[in-house]
Structure formats: C-alpha cells, structure tokens
Amino acid sequence: MSEIKVVTNILKANDELNAVNRKRLDEKAIYVINLMSSPGSGKTSILEKMISRLKDDIKIAVIEGDLYTTIDAQRIEAQGVPVVQINTGGACHLDAYMIKDAIDGIDLDGIELLIVENVGNLVCPAEFEIGEDIKITVLSTTEGNDKPLKYPLAFEKSKAVILNKIDLIEHTNFDKQKFYDDVRSINDKAVFFETSCTKDLGLDGLCEWIENKVKEKQSSKI
C-alpha cells in the first residue's frame, strides 16, 4: 500500500506549489486558464481562434504541455504571442512544479491572460492544480456523449465545458441532451459553449466570456 502514501505526498507537494504559483500570478492580476481534454479534441485549434480574436485587446501568453514534441507550441507561436514549451518527457499531465519553472520564462508584467494547454489526457491532468483561476474542459462530438460519466473529474472541476466539432455532430450518434444532463449531474454550475473551429462557430461567445473574466480580474488590481 506504499503507492497510496506516495500519491498523497505528491499531491500535497503539488498543492503547496500551486499556492505559490497562485500568489505570484494573483499579484499581477493575471487570469489563468488550464485547458484540458483528450488527445485530438481540438484544444490547440480553439486556442488559435481565441488568440486571433483576443490578442488586440488582451495581452496573452501560453504555456504548452506536451510529452516530447513542439508541434502545438509552433502553431501558437505563429499567432504572435509568447509561448513556453513544457515537454514532460512522457509524463501524462502538467503539475505545479513544471508551471513554476515555466512562469520564470514569462514577462509577467507584460501579460493579462495566461492559457495553459495541458497534455492531451482526460484522466490525470484534472487531479493537479497548477496555479489556475479556472479549468476548462473540451470534448469533441466525435468522442461520444458518454465521456462525462466515464471521466467525471475533469467535468466536475471545470468552470466551462466546450463541446467542440459541433459541425460533425450530424455524422455521429452524439446525444446532446444526455451530454448536458450528465455534465449537470456532476457539475451544476458549468457554463457551456458549442464550437467549431473548422466552421468558425461559437467562438465569439466563448471569447467574450473569457475577456470579461480577464477584465474582472484586472479591475481588482490595486
């Protein structure tokens, strides 16, 4: 049973560093989003769309989590915002320690919104707070409506849930009512967005919601 103790210690150490990161980011009134999903749900495409809509109004930086590659970081860099790449070397989630290091590479006085794209994994990332204000979970319609009940923690901990690839829903058996009911049964406060990056749907509403959150936090700055 020694693993259980180890897991507890790892989570405790993570909590302490989460608090350190929070303090540092709160002092600058930087709004922080932890973006989570399965591989291939469309996190990076949504991020590209968000940045292109928001970057003229809000100063944005991105931390990209990936096992080995810089594929996503290159896509974000092309949007003209600062990016820090974290390669986990095979580890299945980002933790507060990795984020602490990554923040050292960012000019915190120059940004208002920090978006962390987590490793593509609907299980492990949800267990680790990294210094974020909110978590957002993305699910794509092609993954099936049964995912909230099968992977509840990510949906339970998210302030917003994005149903992406909404343009493909007609080619699937995705039951939208069941999906909403299931998320509501886990998390009765989540805000929902339906988006398609291919067809450019639903992204204005999502960006407006995020912009308001950022302005709200910025206005708390002394």
Next chain:
Amino acid sequence: MSEIKVVTNILKANDELNAVNRKRLDEKAIYVINLMSSPGSGKTSILEKMISRLKDDIKIAVIEGDLYTTIDAQRIEAQGVPVVQINTGGACHLDAYMIKDAIDGIDLDGIELLIVENVGNLVCPAEFEIGEDIKITVLSTTEGNDKPLKYPLAFEKSKAVILNKIDLIEHTNFDKQKFYDDVRSINDKAVFFETSCTKDLGLDGLCEWIENKVKEKQSSKI
C-alpha cells in the same frame, strides 16, 4: 528525486506480475490483446463488431477497464461473451496486478481469445505490460494525424494500428500519408487496418488477421 525510484519499483513489480500472467495464459494457449486508445476513438464499438464476427468460431472473453462506470462492460455483455469489469477508481491505466485478479474470475479452459479494453488514455496504458501477446492501438481520423508523434509509446509498442472512423475522414484535415509515415518512423513493423463501425468497413480484414493469430497460438498447444 524519490518519485523516480518509486516509479521504477512500480514498473518492476508490474513486470513480475506480467510474467506470472503470461505464464498462466500461455499454458492455456490463450491469445491476449491489450486494446488501447484515447477516450472516444471507438475501442468498444470495434470490440462489439469483432465479437459478433468471431464468437461462433472462437471462444472469447473480455476484460473491461474503466475508471468508475460499467457502461462499456454492459455493451460487451450484450454480445453474449463473458466480461470482467475492472473499475480502477480513478487510476489512469490497467496494470498486471488488476489483470491477475480479473483472470481469477474467468474460466480459462473455456476461452481461446482474451481481449482487454484498457482505460481510454493514449499516454499511461502503454507503459504497463499486463500479460498480453500484443497491443493494438486505435486512433480515429477525427483526432488528427499528428497523434503518433505526440504520443509515440502506444504506437511504438503496438503490433497493429487501427485507423477508425475512416468514414469521417472527408470532414477532417487528416493527412493519411503523413500518419502512415509518422507511425512507420516509430514502428516499422506495425500492421495497419482502416475501419468504420458506423459504415461497417474494414472489419472483416481485421477479424481475419486476429483469427489467424488465435489459431496459430492454439495450434502450439500440446
């Protein structure tokens, strides 16, 4: 650095139990498949199709890995084959210890093919051998062709790679040539199958390949 030591110990303990499982299953000449993918790639749908095609010729049992629910196990049970449910209680992969326990619940003299549907996760399951003859990784076209390079271990360790939801490829920007080239760069021996469960495509070839593997192992039985 204590975590690294712990991980090593966990993997070593897993290797030992993997060998125990292998011995037990080899003695009965049972062919074992460890089926892996992201959430929502279509593992369970492929399994349903495989069982309905193969169950008259081969005696099959299934072990279903899920965090909390029995949604998939119920779908497989409806196909009329024995199913053992493993609920990991939040853990992100199956390990050899869980499989050892699950095997106790199966009449090994009554089966020739054991299929283990792993937890939906393209990262962690690939690290743990559980007693299988082969791993098969499923990727769906809607997840994007960049996944083999981003999550290489599952593709590297798989004897077969299934590209599922092939009927939806026309609605995506999935680059099939790039996908095949990338998998080949990691694993030059993998066999490929393209399938669609909705349109019932490519499943005959997949099932024929599996049936041959099962017969081959069975013929080694003394």
